[in-house]
Amino acid sequence: MCRACDLRTLGQVRAIRRFTVRTLLPVELGDLDELAHNLRWSWHAPTRDLFAEIDRDLFTQVGRDPVALLGALAPERLAALAGDEAFVQRVRETVEDLHHYLSAPRWYQQQSDDARGSLPTSIAYFSPEFGITSVLPQYSGGLGILAGDHLKSASDLGVPIVGVGLLYGAGYFKQSLTRDGWQVETYPVLDPDGLPLTLVREEDGTPAVVTVDLPGGRVLHAHVWSAAVGRVPLLMLDSNVPENDDAARRVTDRLYGGGGEYRLQQELLLGVGGVRALRLWSRLTGAPEPEVFHMNEGHAGFLGVERIRELVTEKGLGFDEALEAVRAATVFTTHTPVPAGIDRFEAKLVAQYFGGDRAVEGLPVERVLALGAEDHEGGDPLLFNMALMGLRLGGRANGVSLLHGAVSRGMFSGLWPGFDDAEVPISSITNGVHAPTWVDRRLVDVAARALSADEIATGNGWLREDGVSDRDLWELRRTLRAQLVEDARSRLRASWKQRGASPAELGWVDDVLSPDVLTIGFARRVPTYKRLTLMLRDPERLRSLLLDPDKPVQLVIAGKSHPADDQGKRLIQQLVRFTDEADVRHRIVFLPNYDIAMAKTLYPGCDVWLNNPLRPLEACGTSGMKAALNGGLNLSILDGWWDEWFDGENGWAIPTADGVEDPDRRDDLEASALYDLIENQVAARFYDRDDSGLPVHWLSMVRHTLATLGPKVQATRMVADYVQHLYVPAAAGGRSLNGSADFDGARELAAWKSKVRTGWAQVRVDHVESGGVGEVAKVGDTLHVKAYISLGELSPQDVEVQVVHGKVSEADELGSFTVAALEPSETFEAGRHAFSGDVRLDASGPFGYTVRVVPKHKGLSSIADVGLVANAAS
Structure with a gap:
């Protein structure tokens, strides 16, 4: 054989340049x-x-x-x-x-004339990943899928959002398994020219370039690609360009591909470069500049630093003035109740990017570092925390379910000392999912034939007896299950071939799963708190459920572990080894490379969706929502969205062993409860058939789920909530501070905050008097409260004096409480003032109150905005 032929055979001849020839x-x-x-x-x-x-x-x-x-x-x-x-x-x-x-005008454009005047003209939505379609693999898990659903639903509603992210050369990894079940990662290189993307170009046709300066005189260049997500443009920055050195070209090579400085540079490009990409986009297309900036997690936090730099260098504002202007129009969404899930960098590393030869006049490095400083109790002063920066830069912040909002307020309460956790300014908007993406077309067609559009939208049609019959609904569910079985067999066969099996060994795959067996799905990322292997706590109990001769159960499982998480990989290996066992492998399968394409068959094909995280560490968990939209029932720990919307008829709640400190003991107890539920309630109900062979009670739960959860879990509801509760207030706040050419509002608010912070040490509650209630207080009585307050150099207009009242515990602690403002009533010498007011006693039982002073200004987004409070001494 000739040398040239030999080289070709061995794959040694490599192209020096690669591009796609378009049709x-x-x-x-x-x-x-x-x-x-x-x-x-x-x-x-x-x-x-x-x-x-x-x-x-x-x-x-x-x-x-x-x-x-x-x-x-x-x-x-x-x-x-x-x-x-x-x-x-x-x-x-x-x-x-x-x-x-x-x-055509859509929901956003059809708002009333009064409402339209308050709507922002443009909203920038920053996220490190976007899950739009498997064709554009720029996502790793729930955060990216949520971001994709956010953009799609914004498009459907006509909300003028522009997405901002990074274009990763290899996306997230593709997952396969070794023969012994160990996760293996591969990173196929993506060609942007072969993706549904368009390179943003200058008017002369050359690629538009965004630059970010790096330490040591280096410059990070990035091209900008745009994807059209319906009505929404998605801008994605790509550092793999000729102008960069090798290290800079690799900044966007992989999604979550590394840590330390690599990750920091990615987040600088996303935040700083993303703002510059938006300015470039507006210049080239005439699109309006965003009025509101939304950070989907802390990864994009540096967008706030870049906007402060713009105002300092281009508009002449001071740092504090620029900070107020930026905060007013910024929304921050936190997605993790797990501190380990937050990006934290060495503060001295961050300083290299904003100090020394990178310093910008008016943007002191110490002020930048203060934005991410862990200066609260228990924090690490040597670290820079991206979530804390997001909260300090976001005038409005939210968690992604009611429970997660409460957990977040406790988790970040150290930033607002003196305030009750309930008053920490983090609200909640429960996530949703984009129904047109996730609902199987067969279900859509069945509903369209029998129900009106209004009945589908409200969910009411599923409860109509003469709508979709039980027979048709059950046949549909079996069809979806059969579709999953076929897809799972195909994927399992391909996986075993990758693991080294020969076709002669794989005849058993043809009998894997059954379209007539109760099918439970579980697909998650695989950090330890999501407990992939909880189902394996008692392998023999699980085996008996799978192989029950009368009420068998089958499990379809998927999930990826982070490439650096060996503990997560061991969990996958443990599960895979069980699924490989010859006696159960027809009833339980692990499908590698969980992605959007797999999910579109997995969710509709499962009768039950299982979720068993360690409560309360699941922020929301939208996979169960997607299953519910397809008529699946949920079997879940009361965490995330399920804690909020479980009603006893849309699935089952797995009891939790709250208070059990031994983690192994807790897992044993909760796994036992899970087995009991599956055997005695879930499987029993699925196989309970009437004379015609239909599981009538089961189908009533399916109908109830479609009717009640269907409207709630929609991402259109979620985006409308963001518009009403966060985007409109943020736009109003931004306009009030930034509306004049000289930014008078921002300047005035910054000056006022400086004055208040300087003078707060003199603010105190000197004395409180009360009256109006006899020896025995009765419901309906009025309590008169008068408080004497020292304000020092501040005026009564600078503060609000509040009486905080409600039921108290035996330790005199106020649980749920009400706040009422006291009005100025007298002025004395030396900055002392009296404030008074009335409190009506509306409920019986132990009652208590206290008095406090907080700053007051029309530009504040919450009473805790400044982080200052003076409480009466107990």
Whole structure:
């Protein structure tokens, strides 16, 4: 064999340059390119049908990727399609439908005249990852999927959002397994030219470039790619460009691919570079500058530092003035109740990027470091905390479920000493999911044939006896289960081949799972607190459930562990080894490489969705929502969204062993409760059939779930809540401080806060008097409260004196309480004032009150905004 042939055989000849040659479409089919490059097709079935009609087998082979499909078509097929008048007409109608979707007024534009005046003209939504479609693998898990659903739902509602993220050269890793069940990661390189993306270019056609200065005189350059997510543009920064040195080119090579300085540079590019990309986008397209900036987790926190720099260097504001202007129009969403899930960097490393030769006049490095300082009790003064920076830069902050909001207020209460946890300014908006993406088309079609659009939207139609019959609903559920079984067998066979098995060893795969067996799904990331292996606490008990001759159960499981998390990988290996055992492998499977494509079959095909985190460490957990939208019931620890919306008829709550300190003992107790529920309630109800073979009680729970949870778990509800409760107030706050050319509002608020902080040491509650209640207080009595307050150099207009009252414990602690303002009534010498007011006693039982002083200004977003309070001495 010749040397050249030998080299080719061994794969030694490598290209020095790589690019994608795009298909030149016939004029008649030119609109297909627009349809392929607007990601609305990922949730719009008629557009997908159009592409499937071109070549169904090829469409499946290319992963249902319209861009890849067009690139793979032979010229002869394109010519034939161009000559097919019926097909050309379908293309025209489909693109006209897209144009109508993009331009017609939607919910946001249909608000009342008064409401429209308060709506922001543009909102920037920053996230380190976006899960739009498996074709664009720029996501790792729940955070990215949520961000993708946020953009899609904003598009459906007409909310003027622009997304900002990074374009990762390899995305997140692809997961496979070794023969002994160990997770293996691979990072296929993505070609942006082959993705549904468009390179943003200057007017002269050259690629638009964003730059971020690095220490040592280095510069990080990034191109900007745009993805059309329906009506929403998504801007993604790519550092793999010729202008960069090798290290800089690797900044965006992998999603969550490293830590330390690598991760810091990614987050600098996302935050600082993202703001600059927005300015560039507005300049090139005429799009309005964002009025509101939304940080989806702390990864994008440096966007606030960049906006402060803009105001300091370009508008002449001082740091404090710029900070107020930025905070007023910034929203921060925290997603983790686990401190280990927060990015923290060495403060001295962060200082290298904002001090020394990188210092900017008016932007002192010590002020930047203070934004992320862990200066609260229990913090590490040597670390810079991205979540704390997000909270300090976000005038409005929220958790992602009611329970997570409460957990977050406790977790971050150290930033607001003196205030009760309930008053920590972190609200909550419960996550939602984008129904058109996640609801199986078969369910959509069944509902459309039997129910009106209003009945589907409200959920009421599922409760109508003459709507979808029990027989039709049960047949649909079996069809979805069978679809999952077929997909799972295909994936399992491919996985075993990767693990080294020969075809001769895999005949058993044809009998894996059954479309007639109760199917429970579990798919998560695999940190320890999500407890992937809780189901294995008693392997023999699990085996008996799987192999029960009358009421068998089957489990379909998926999940990825972070590449650096060996403990998580060991959990996967432990589970896989159990699924490999010959006596149970037909009833329990682990499917590697959990992603959007797998999820679209997994959620609809499961009868029950299992979630068993260590309470209260699940912020929300939206996978169970997706299952519910498809008629699945939830079996979950009361955590995240399930704690909020479980009602006893939409699934089951796994009892928790709260208060048990031994983690092994707690896991044993909760696993035992899980087994009992599956055996005695879940399986018993699934296999309880009437004379016609239908599980009537089970189907009533499915109907109840579709009717009651369906409307609640929608991401359109979530985005509308963000608009009403966070975006509109943030826009109003931004306008009030930034509305004048000289930023008078920001300057005045910063000066006032400085005055209050300087003078607060003199503020105290000197004395409190009360009256109006006899020896025995009765419901309906009025308590008169008069408080004598020292304000020093501050005036009564600078503060609010409050009486805090409610039921008290035996230790005189106020639990749930009410706050009422006292009014100024007298002024004395030396800065002393009297405030008085009345409190009506509306409830019986032990009652108590106290008095406190807090700063007051129309520009504050909450009473805890300044972090100052003077409480009466007990």
